[in-house]
Amino acid sequence: MESHIIRPGHLTAHQVATQLGxxxxxxxxxxxxxxxxxxxxxxxxxxxxxxDVAALVAKRQERAAA
Structure with missing residues (x-):
């Protein structure tokens, strides 16, 4: 179960997994x-x-475009 109380500017592991696929x-x-x-x-x-997650997403997109 995801925590409903999270600091702004942060993501849970579930959210990170979704963002990165x-x-x-x-x-x-x-x-x-x-x-x-x-x-x-x-x-x-x-x-x-x-x-940090956005940097990983950008890095993966760069690799996919190359």
Missing amino acids: ISLGGVRLLVHRGQLKRSGGTPRQPWYAVA
């Missing part, structure tokens, strides 16, 4: 690889900065 496991893998950093929340319900 990946699974929750994919989000965990990005964190494990150091490509995405948790910026709050709890270990079970982490938050991620919108700017």
Whole structure:
């Protein structure tokens, strides 16, 4: 279940997965690889900065265009 109380400028893991078009496991893998950093929340319900997610989306779009 997603947390309904989240700081402005942050996304839940579910929201990140939706934005990137990946699974929750994919989000965990990005964190494990150091490509995405948790910026709050709890270990079970982490938050991620919108700017970090936007950078990943842009990077994926650049790769797709190349």
